[in-house]
Amino acid sequence: MMSQFAERMTTMEKSAAIIRKLFGxxxxxxxxxxGGGAPAKEALPIDIVREITNEVMRIDKxxxxxxxxxxxxxxxxxxxxxxxxxxxPKGVDAKVDNLLITSGGLEAMNLLCQLYIDPGDVILVESxxxxxxxxxxxxxxxxxISVDMDDNGMVTEDLEAKIIKYRPKIVYVIPTFxxxxxxxxxxxxxxxxxxxxxxxxxxxxxxxxxxxxxxSGRELQPIKAFDETGHxxxxxxxxxxxxxxxxxxxxxxxxxxTAKLFDAKTATNSHTSMLPQVICAEFFKRxxxxxxxxxxxxxxxxxxDTMIECIDRFFxxxxxxxxxxxxxxxxxxxxxxxxxxxxxxxxxxNPDVKxxxxxxxxxxxxxxxxxxxxxxxxxxxxxxxxxxxxxEKLGNLICSKLRLRQKAL
Amino acid sequence: MMSQFAERMTTMEKSAAIIRKLFGxxxxxxxxxxGGGAPAKEALPIDIVREITNEVMRIDKxxxxxxxxxxxxxxxxxxxxxxxxxxxPKGVDAKVDNLLITSGGLEAMNLLCQLYIDPGDVILVESxxxxxxxxxxxxxxxxxISVDMDDNGMVTEDLEAKIIKYRPKIVYVIPTFxxxxxxxxxxxxxxxxxxxxxxxxxxxxxxxxxxxxxxSGRELQPIKAFDETGHxxxxxxxxxxxxxxxxxxxxxxxxxxTAKLFDAKTATNSHTSMLPQVICAEFFKRxxxxxxxxxxxxxxxxxxDTMIECIDRFFxxxxxxxxxxxxxxxxxxxxxxxxxxxxxxxxxxNPDVKxxxxxxxxxxxxxxxxxxxxxxxxxxxxxxxxxxxxxEKLGNLICSKLRLRQKAL
Numbered sequence: 048m049m050s051q052f053a054e055r056m057t058t059m060e061k062s063a064a065i066i067r068k069l070f071g072x073x074x075x076x077x078x079x080x081x082g083g084g085a086p087a088k089e090a091l092p093i094d095i096v097r098e099i100t101n102e103v104m105r106i107d108k109x110x111x112x113x114x115x116x117x118x119x120x121x122x123x124x125x126x127x128x129x130x131x132x133x134x135x136p137k138g139v140d141a142k143v144d145n146l147l148i149t150s151g152g153l154e155a156m157n158l159l160c161q162l163y164i165d166p167g168d169v170i171l172v173e174s175x176x177x178x179x180x181x182x183x184x185x186x187x188x189x190x191x192i193s194v195d196m197d198d199n200g201m202v203t204e205d206l207e208a209k210i211i212k213y214r215p216k217i218v219y220v221i222p223t224f225x226x227x228x229x230x231x232x233x234x235x236x237x238x239x240x241x242x243x244x245x246x247x248x249x250x251x252x253x254x255x256x257x258x259x260x261x262x263s264g265r266e267l268q269p270i271k272a273f274d275e276t277g278h279x280x281x282x283x284x285x286x287x288x289x290x291x292x293x294x295x296x297x298x299x300x301x302x303x304x305t306a307k308l309f310d311a312k313t314a315t316n317s318h319t320s321m322l323p324q325v326i327c328a329e330f331f332k333r334x335x336x337x338x339x340x341x342x343x344x345x346x347x348x349x350x351x352d353t354m355i356e357c358i359d360r361f362f363x364x365x366x367x368x369x370x371x372x373x374x375x376x377x378x379x380x381x382x383x384x385x386x387x388x389x390x391x392x393x394x395x396x397n398p399d400v401k402x403x404x405x406x407x408x409x410x411x412x413x414x415x416x417x418x419x420x421x422x423x424x425x426x427x428x429x430x431x432x433x434x435x436x437x438x439e440k441l442g443n444l445i446c447s448k449l450r451l452r453q454k455a456l
Numbered sequence: 457m458m459s460q461f462a463e464r465m466t467t468m469e470k471s472a473a474i475i476r477k478l479f480g481x482x483x484x485x486x487x488x489x490x491g492g493g494a495p496a497k498e499a500l501p502i503d504i505v506r507e508i509t510n511e512v513m514r515i516d517k518x519x520x521x522x523x524x525x526x527x528x529x530x531x532x533x534x535x536x537x538x539x540x541x542x543x544x545p546k547g548v549d550a551k552v553d554n555l556l557i558t559s560g561g562l563e564a565m566n567l568l569c570q571l572y573i574d575p576g577d578v579i580l581v582e583s584x585x586x587x588x589x590x591x592x593x594x595x596x597x598x599x600x601i602s603v604d605m606d607d608n609g610m611v612t613e614d615l616e617a618k619i620i621k622y623r624p625k626i627v628y629v630i631p632t633f634x635x636x637x638x639x640x641x642x643x644x645x646x647x648x649x650x651x652x653x654x655x656x657x658x659x660x661x662x663x664x665x666x667x668x669x670x671x672s673g674r675e676l677q678p679i680k681a682f683d684e685t686g687h688x689x690x691x692x693x694x695x696x697x698x699x700x701x702x703x704x705x706x707x708x709x710x711x712x713x714t715a716k717l718f719d720a721k722t723a724t725n726s727h728t729s730m731l732p733q734v735i736c737a738e739f740f741k742r743x744x745x746x747x748x749x750x751x752x753x754x755x756x757x758x759x760x761d762t763m764i765e766c767i768d769r770f771f772x773x774x775x776x777x778x779x780x781x782x783x784x785x786x787x788x789x790x791x792x793x794x795x796x797x798x799x800x801x802x803x804x805x806n807p808d809v810k811x812x813x814x815x816x817x818x819x820x821x822x823x824x825x826x827x828x829x830x831x832x833x834x835x836x837x838x839x840x841x842x843x844x845x846x847x848e849k850l851g852n853l854i855c856s857k858l859r860l861r862q863k864a865l
Contacts, residue, residue: 050625050659050687053574056716063719085525093519096731100509110502114699116494150559150703150725157724161595165462179722186570186723216459250459278459290523292730294559307465310472313588314595315566316559320729321701322505 054166055186062182065409078395079437081424082403084226084375087350088428090343091290092330099329113325117318119309121148121297125328129297132331133259138268139281145305147312150319152256152284152296156180159217159252159280160187161311162304169215173201175410175418177226180219180254189216191412198369200225200232203239210247217250218243222270224257224374227410227423231372237270244278250304256284256296257374259340262348264372277301285327287375288340293323347375347427353434354426361442363449368424375427378407380420383449387422394444402441463575464595471591474818484812487804488846490833491812493635493784496759497837499752500699501739508738522734526727528718530557530706534737538706541740542668547677548690554714556721559728561665561693561705565589568626568661568689569596570720571713578624582610584819584827586635589628589663598625600821607778609634609641612648619656626659627652631679633666633783636819636832640781646679653687659713665693665705666783668749671757673781686710694736696784697749702732756784756836762843763835770851772858777833784836787816789829792858796831803853811850 103109112122120126126146134141149155164170166188172181174193184191192213195205201220210218220240222232232240244251253270271281277300284296300308312318330336351371358368358379365382381387388406395403407421426434512518521531529535535555543550558564573579575597581590583602593600601622604614610629619627629649631641641649653660662679680690686709693705709717721727739745760780767777767788774791790796797815804812816830835843 050572050657052716053570053572053577055574056571056719059719059723063722066722083525088515088520088524091520091523093513093515093523096523097509097513097519100506100513104502104506104509106497106502110506111497111500112701114500114502114505114701115497116492116695116700150729154725161462162465163459163462165464168462179726182719183723186720248459286525290731291525292521292523294725294727294729307461310465310468310591311595313472313475314468314592315724316563316703317588318703320559320703320732322699322735323729323731326731 055188058188059182059186062178062185065178066182078401078403079429079433080403081426081429081437082405083428084425085428086287086291086343086375087346090346092335092339095330095335095339096326099326099333103325103329109325113322115321117321117324119313119318120146121319122321122324122328124332125324126297128328128331132336133283134299137266138272139299141299145302146297146299147305147308148319148324149296149298149312150316151294152254152282152286153179153183154315155282155296155298156183156219156252156254158298158308158311158315159250160184160189161315162307163216163250164189169213171206171209171213171215171218172412173220173225174413175227175407175421176219176412177221177254178409181412184219193412196228196230198230200230200236201240203236203243206240207243210243210249215249217252219252219254220270221254222258223255223261223267224371226257227376227405227407228378229369229371229374229376231267234267237267238273241270241273241275241279244274245276249278251279253279253281255281256287258283259288260344260347261373262344262351271299277304280304288336288343289327289330293327295319295323295327347373349431350426350429350434351377353431354424354438357435357438357442358424361439363446376423376425379422379424381422381445383452384420385445385448385452386419388419390445390448394441397444400440400444402437404441464597467597468591468595471587471594474587475591487810487812488838488842489812490835490838490846491814492837493834494837495696495700495752495784496755499755501744501748504739504744504748505699505735508735508742512734512738518734522731524730526730526733528722528727529555530728531730531733531737533741534733535706537737537740541745542692543708546667546675547681548708550708554711555706555708556714556717557728557733558705558707558721559725560703561663561691561695562588562592563724564691564705564707565592565628565661565663567707567717567720567724568659569593569598570724571716572625572659573598578622580615580618580622580624580627581821582629582634583822584636584816584830585628585821586630586663587818590821593628602821605637605639607639609639609645610649612645612652615649616652619652619658624658626661628661628663629679630663631667632664632670632676633780635666636785636814636816637787638778638780638783638785640676643676646676647682650679650682650684650688653683654685658687660688661691662688663691665696667692668697669753669756670782671753671760680708686713689713697745697752698736698739702736704728704732704736756782758840759835759838759843760786762840763833763847766844766847766851767833770848772855785832785834788831788833790831790854792861793829794854794857794861795828797828799854799857803850806853809849809853811846813850
């Protein structure tokens with residue numbers, strides 16, 4: 048009856064359905080949700096935003112700038128803040144001219160696909176990887192192929208073999224406190240991946256939204272710090288350190304890539320919303336960031352420690368989990384063939400449990416049930432008290448399932 | 457040396473270059489600019505935004521909502537505001553469920569292309585049309601074909617003939633105070649275009665960002681009001697009635713199209729920035745809009761009247777110009793073969809003139825010098841005093857050029 052949709056709407060249908068299923072229906076207020084990846088509401092700088100707005104939203108200050116059309120590349124002083132306060136201290140030598148402000152971190156992935164992906168082009172991703180980005184890649188009709196991961200992140204030997212075999216346009220990596228596993232790519236591999244990009248003329252798309260909330264362990268330089276040829280593109284987000292609802296992110300690229308990003312951004316939404324940009328720039332320039340950063344790191348560290356302690360205590364023997372030095376979640380692999388997709392139905396609807404997580408399967412593009420014994424467990428948005436209650440209930444449910452299975456065998 | 461860009465980056469290169477040329481370098485503060493399409497800075501609700509933020513950015517009010525992740529479709533109460541205050545009074549019977557909030561009005565065009573455009577698909581556009589959208593269409597590798605316009609907008613006979621001939625996926629129309637001409641599509645043609653969409657199974661993409669700033673003449677129902685089959689998709693923007701820098705717009709579509717828009721929006725930037733959405737919703741709900749609307753209509757009416765009066769007085773005999781009943785610009789066609797692209801160099805650099813406008817040529821996808829005697833003249837962002845000075849200088853320059861040409865003949 049109606050006009051035919053474009054091809055891309057079909058290729059993305061599977062991942063879109065996974066996302067709607069994974070992340071929908073998690074807003075039941077009775078539920079203790081380890082599902083979403085949202086920051087804690089206590090980590091949102093509500094009062095600071097009000098104070099800043101009250102100061103600068105005046106005709107003789109930044110009022111016009113905040114409400115009038117802005118530049119495609121983003122607000123100049125926000126870009127300076129990123130270069131001077133977020134990149135330079137991490138060992139990334141960036142120029143403001145090479146930095147574009149995006150409408151949230153994810154937009155960088157969309158823009159990079161606009162730049163590079165013709166239908167059928169290959170993108171290499173981690174196994175498991177962030178399903179939201181797979182949806183973007185599939186909308187652009189890319190063929191996603193997975194690269195092995197271990198506790199130190201993407202396995203570079205497998206990456207090189209697959210670069211040679213599949214000639215990808217893009218390698219998509221989340222190097223720090225990876226989504227969904229919480230794993231961090233080792234320093235040697237960071238160097239190696241930057242080199243592989245240069246050597247084989249492949250774009251390394253480094254998506255690093257969690258790196259700025261490290262609360263234990265040693266800081267590692269981004270892959271971009273080792274890029275000598277402009278093949279690595281660094282994407283990051285203000286979602287975890289400022290506010291996700293503001294939809295602010297940035298992308299750092301070479302001169303050539305930046306010129307194309309300018310065109311793609313223009314043809315996507317002209318520029319990123321100005322009011323959040325002005326407020327975020329002032330958040331840094333007025334010196335609010337260091338204290339806020341310390342506060343959220345303390346908050347998340349306590350929640351991680353509580354979650355890890357509870358998993359170790361209440362989950363069955365043989366459970367494997369990661370120990371993230373930052374970020375918002377851990378990843379657990381259950382023993383005894385328990386299917387986490389099936390378990391989720393019971394854990395969210397059984398009135399004695401009412402605990403949500405994200406089932407692991409959806410993060411594996413390989414399909415075929417891979418990862419169906421895994422779960423992503425977010426602790427960022429849940430109070431330590433509720434973490435204790437929820438993890439105990441979830442752990443008990445898993446243990447009871449396991450006993451039933453063992454009895455049946 | 458570097459990875460090859462996707463095909464789409466080549467197809468959009470021409471229009472991208474036009475945009476960079478047309479709209480760049482217009483920020484010289486010594487210039488009187490009739491170039492940009494930005495609202496007047498006096499029309500920006502700076503104090504209102506501060507007051508609202510001060511009220512609602514509190515933990516026990518809307519603070520969390522404004523900074524936390526939001527829903528893909530947009531803020532519920534902003535969508536209700538649109539339906540009840542902006543669509544229903546205009547004769548559009550809309551459901552909140554069919555309305556998605558976009559990151560600026562342009563994003564709707566990008567999303568619709570994601571839904572419908574495979575490389576080589578045809579989009580019919582007005583002649584002249586908004587070059588910014590042509591850039592989007594070309595990024596999606598659509599083939600744009602122009603449809604004749606007259607003083608009543610797109611000529612429906614030519615439209616029908618071209619629908620039959622080219623089997624387009626989308627017909628792109630700016631019905632009210634069109635960009636760049638300021639023309640308004642007549643009521644009969646609005647009905648006819650909705651019918652043609654249904655009859656030939658073509659999406660009518662109605663882009664109507666100026667309709668809410670009508671300050672003379674009779675209100676006309678949108679094309680969408682006459683759509684009985686869901687083939688018309690209505691896009692609009694808050695840029696002209698609230699703030700362009702906030703990047704807020706909306707798109708109203710059928711159930712089937714809305715479901716796909718949900719997926720495309722998710723894969724573009726997850727959702728629109730929340731803080732501007734919260735503030736904009738409160739701007740309406742607290743009743744600020746009617747007075748603000750009256751203020752900006754009075755402001756623009758005076759500027760239009762001044763501009764029209766000055767063009768009639770200072771531009772040479774034989775100049776044709778439109779008389780827009782709303783919006784931010786008029787369109788002039790100069791006599792005597794004066795090339796407005798060439799003239800722009802002199803008008804912006806000659807220290808005795810220093811007046812900018814947008815040369816007409818770039819708005820015609822036909823190329824070949826079409827429209828090179830036309831100019832888009834924006835009055836929205838310029839004070840009446842400066843309109844008088846600028847239009848007199850520009851008129852004098854045109855008259856002097858004309859005399860030189862006539863002498864030479």
